[in-house]
Amino acid sequence: MGKLKKIARRSFLIGSVAIAGGVAFGYWRYKTPYKNPLLDELAEGEAALTPYVRIDADGIGIIVPRAEMGQGVTTTLAALVAEELDVALEDINVEHGPASRAYYNAAALEEGLPGIAAATDEGWLARNARGFVHVPAKFLGMQITGGSSSVPDGYVKMRVAGAAARHALVAAAAERLGVDRESLRTEDGRVISADGSSLAYTELAAAAADVDLPDEPELKDPSEWRLLGRSQPRVDVLAKSTGTAEYAIDVTLPNMLFATVRMNPRLGGGMNGYDATRAESMPGVERIIPFEDGVAVVATNTWHAFQAAQAIDCDWGDAPYPATSAEMMEAVRNSFDRDYRDSRFRNDGDVETALIEADVVEAEYRAPFLAHATMEPMNAAAWYRDGRLDVWAGSQLPTQVYALAEEILGLDEKDVDVHVPYMGGGFGRRAEFDFIAQAILVAQAMEGTPIKLTWTREEDMTHDFYRPAAMARFRAAVADGMPVACDLELASLSVIASQMGRIGLPVPGPDVSIVQAAWDQPYSIPNYRVTGYRTPAMLPVSSWRSVGASQNGFFHECMLDEIAHAAGADPLEMRVQLMNHEPSREVLRAVAEMADWGAPLPEGHGRGVAFVMSFGVPAAEIIEVADTGNGLRIVKVWAAVDVGIALDQRNLEAQVQSGVNFGLAAAMMGEVTVRDGEVEQTNFHNYNSIRINQAPPIEVRVLENGNHIRGIGEPGLPPAAPALVNAIFAATGDRIRELPLSKFVRFV
Amino acid sequence: MQIVVNGETHDVDVDQNMPLLWVLRDELGILGPKFGCGIAMCGACTVHIDGRPMRSCSLPIGVVSGEVTTIEGLGTPGALHAVQEAWVEHQVAQCGYCQSGQIMSAAALLARVPEPTDEDIDIAMNGNLCRCGTYPRIRAAIHAAAGKLREA
Known part of the structure; x- marks a missing residue:
């Protein structure tokens, strides 16, 4: 244990190193054979420094070691460095870091922990389990972008890198000017002295390489932030609006x-x-x-x-799998069996006993395979x-x-x-x-x-690693307008086994993605059990935006809607009552206020609500639909999320809207089917997505009540499907328990 | 044969059936128009031919007789078209891959309908798919660009 701690501490040591004509700032690492991409030109045996900032006579570069796939992470991670360094975003060159194992991502692996650490769990075991994950993450050397983890992972690292660089530049200026460093300040890429004269960072870069850095550079108090907490123009937006961005x-x-x-x-x-x-x-x-x-x-x-x-x-x-998706769905159904049981991370009270004497509400739900269908094949x-x-x-x-x-x-x-x-x-x-x-x-x-x-689009659509097909069964009992017992069973193929099998990593133990966003929801129900069943491998499957939460949010939140209906309770108020986590309760209250929940609606309109916590972000959504007589129209979506610390409201809004539309598209029309062993959907004519004429207005509010900073690439998605399904029930009385909805209703 | 792209005449020696998109991308190195589906279902490849929006992935070069304008010919980072200005101001792009096509469709709409209604936008833009779901900002940016063009 002591050894692990030592390694962890050393790996976080901030440092600097001279590069041709300048300086790079980053983290010293424990000895590893890993390649250090920006320092190849250095003499052998010199440094193993993972650079985040590079300054030379040509300018200031910030290295962002995460994939920009639309989520705006390049801008936000660069802003973390720029804030502490006191430079304007438009005055720096933001580079996507070359592939290097040095840019590990510890936050991404936290979500994959077996069921001992729900995001709301601040107990000793959970905190320690999260802490220890950092070590294997580094040894695996995964420079992964996923799990809505980039901002949580970079929040401290990137700011410390910026602060260390600033410290060195100020010290170099103090030495050159023969003044106390306390008499100097920094602004817009320059060190400014008391008499108003100034030196550009680029002039000080070479000298800054010789400055000893503090172990823990002092970070600005958030009240002093000038970039963070304010919306920044995306660094890629000009290129992406002129056809000059390179893919x-x-x-x-x-x-x-x-x-x-x-x-x-x-x-x-x-x-x-x-x-x-x-x-x-x-x-x-x-x-x-x-x-x-x-x-x-x-x-x-x-x-x-x-x-x-x-x-x-x-x-x-x-x-090497059944010939049709119908047979595969049957296999999913058959895996609701003791032999396939994978996890039971939640088992509160005594569900079996509680269900014996009660009037039981029960239902079965299905979700299909889905393709990722990125725009760029x-x-x-x-x-x-x-x-x-x-x-x-x-x-x-x-x-x-x-x-x-x-x-x-x-x-x-x-x-x-x-x-x-x-x-x-x-x-x-x-x-x-x-x-x-x-x-x-x-x-x-x-x-x-x-x-x-x-690849052609046809190869892309038919050779994906799909979102697994999944099923849910629940039995519940209500009394006095509230659920008293709830037994949820979930079955699907294992994403983790399929994925990790491909990179040759063993995965002992249960696959938490099978029950993700179902076992760990912040509801207190006296008798509450969530069991996961692992269906044997068939089609190759993988992470699909929000992973298990994409289907389990639908299952869990439609289940709660059915329970509320059976209990004669208001579905939003019932959730507020059941919640044991204040930030979660606040997002529900916020979305209710935004939508004026409970206000009278026009004839033929109906509203549904859903709440899903995924990747540590509580997200509540209300959707209103109208039955036009000629089909259903989605009138509006309201969404409230809590990310702990909101670094960039405009980008957070964009990501929630993106997640909602991605979730709506899948719920409305997304389905991959298999016939004669071949995926039947080949292009956007038979695997369509939501288009502008169906896309609703989406109003977003971002709250900051949570204890940790969280990423938002995924959490806006899971509540969209159940909120829509629950709205259709409210508008039409039809309870749809299978996706996509286009099998049962028409959208205009 | 010769084609005119963004005001410049190019000699190209290719199969008459080769779609315009692949002439632009692989023969001429004009990379703003994107390959998305190859069957005119996603709009990522949209260019203007004599001002009309066309899906270049499904248009054989042999039938192209008019002047071709791609996103590169609409405006540049240093001299933006009003639609591109609105796209930047509204921070529309996420992954950005569909946006060349979105912008070309929007510019063609505004050239024809200076003050489009939401319904005009739905009709003109529903051939352009965006998997990031940037539609709310696309709509807002088109209305803003319409205002800019009217003032200009």
Whole structure:
């Protein structure tokens, strides 16, 4: 135990190091063989410093080691550094940090803890369990973007880096001017002396490298913040409004060729053989490259590659899973069995006894497989030459590319460079790396020539790692307008087992995602039990924005609506009464006030409410629908969330709106089905999403009552589906227990 | 054959059936128009041909006779079009991948309908998919851009 503590402390030591013409600030790390991307040019044995700030004669750079996939994290993380450094965001160069294991993410792994640490649990065990997770996270070296964790992970680290840099620059200025450092202040990238003269940080950079840094640089009190707590213009917004932002699909290299793949539509079924005679003679085709599960085509234009890939006759192997999604749903249903029991993290009171004598409310719910369907289809560029590999890919887990390069090419980490451009959506899909492995394989076959490999939308839609299909069953009893017993059973495929299996990590114990946002909700019900069942693997599955909360929020909150109806209670007031967590109660009260809950509605209108705490964020939403006679219209959405500390209100609003629309799209029309082992949805005509004509106004309020700072990329999503389903019940009296809703109702 | 893109004439030697999008992206290196679906269902590839919004992923180069304008020709970071200005002011973009297409559709709408209603926006913009769900800000930015263009 003592040893672990020592490592943890040393790893947080702030430091600086001289670089050509300047200085870099970051964290000294315990001795590791991990590559340090910005310091390659340093003499051997010098520093293992993970840089967050770099200053030289050319300017000030802030390195943001997280994937920008739309969530605005580049801007917020840069603002954390800029705040302490006293520079304006427009005066700095914000770089996405090169892939390096040094940029570990400890916060992401906290959510994956087995069921001992609900976000609201501040007990000794929970706090310590969270603390210890930092150590394995570092040893795993995961530079992961996910789990709404970037801001919680960077909140202290990034500010300390900025404060340390400022400390050194002021000390260097004091030395140069021969004055006390106390007589100096900083503003807009300059150190200013009492007589008003000033020195630019860029002039002081080289000297700042020699300054000894304090172990714990002093951070500003939040009352002194000038950037944080105020909305900042996104650093990427100009590029993204002018077509000049570079995504991996835009990477252009000298004499580059263009590639695509055709893969077995029966996922993981392999390829018995292929005939590319016709494709080989098609215009622009340069090379056909078979691999385990399909064929790649290299051509002079992506469209030529697409055409040729379609012209290859492939003999595909069989699917290693049931032929239809109906059979898979049956397997999910069959896993409600002792043999498949995975967890029972909540078991309050005595549910069995409480249900014996009661009038029992019971129901069964279903949620389908879903695709991520990012706007930018999977793609990656790679260039293998002179024993070195460069990869350009939108990746939420870029350090994994080193493992691929070693596996495929036998390359050492030092001979691999991973470049991570902007991502055209991630939602969890870009935490996978199948497409990156293919690009490396093609680059290997085309050694010396850079290639860019782009999937068609059809390959993308039919070769996803899907949100698992899931089912829920509940039995509940009510008395005096309140639930007295509630037994919720949840069954789905295991995301963690599927995902971790692909990166070769063992995962002992239960998969908390199966019961996420169901076992850990801040409600007190005297007899309350949540049991998870693990369905055996079928379609490959993975994290899909908000993970288990995406289906469990729907199950749990529709269950509570049914209970409220049976109890004759107001569904919002009943939740307030059941809550044992004040910030959660406050978001419900806030959303009720915003929507004027309880006010009379026009004929044919109905409102539903839902509350889900996920990733530590309590989120409450109210949705109003209107039955137009010609179909349902979503009139408006109100959402209240609590992130503890709101660093950027405008971006928080954007992320909640994004989550709501993503959740509504899935609830209304999202469904992946399988027939003859193949996914039936191939493009946006049969896997549609919400469009502007159906997207409702969404009013958002962000509260700051929680104890910890939290991320918001996901938590706005889970309440959307149940709030909509509950609103439809209120408007029409129809209780829909299966998604997508388009199977049962029409939306205008 | 020759095509005119953003006022510049290019000689291209490609299959007549190659979609305009792939001529722009892989032959000419004009990367603002994005590949999203290939079947004119998402709008990420939207360009103007003689001012009309077209899905370049599904338009064979052989049938393109008018002048092509891409997002790069609409405005630049140093000289924004009014629609782009409104997009920046309203902080519309999230992942940003669909926004070239959204902006091109919006600019074409405003050239035709200077003061669009919400219903006009629904009709003109529902071919442009945004998986980040930036629709509330897209709508607000279009109304703001309409105001800017009327004042100009």
